[in-house]
Amino acid sequence: MESQVKLKNTKGRKWTAIIVGIIVVVLALFLYVRYYFVWGEGVKAGQLNYVVYKGYVFKTYEGKLIQAGLKSGNANGTIQSNEFVFSVSDKSVAEKLMVAGGREVDLHYREYLGTLPWRGHSTYVVDSIIDIKN
DSSP, rough: HHHHHHHHHHHHHHHHHHHHHHHHHHHHHHHHHHHHHHHHHHHHEEEEEEEEEOSSSSSSEEEEEEEEOTTOOOOTTTTEEEEEEEEOOHHHHHHHHHHTTSSSEEEEEEEESSTTTTTOOSSEEEEEEEEEEO
């Protein structure tokens, strides 16, 4: 009788361990995809408006790029500016951009599905400068 109780208790612990293991793996996979998986990457070109260093606890570099273009969906074809708001992950890249305000720049960025406080406020994170035009 005592061995049957011990056997049932062992099976219950085994299934609990398997379920907890599956939950941990699914949670880890979700966190990786949401915050670390690079959803997209590319190059944006335009006039650099600003790059600032800000934050309360986690200080991050944030910037804005102004892209000129034609507004689609309008019969008049009016000119509008598109703003590309981004974060910068590398301090040396951010410092180069801080002195390039107002210039035309080409920036390589990575897009994530979610933001992390130490990575910046934007899902777009600039990781390198391709070109700064005078």
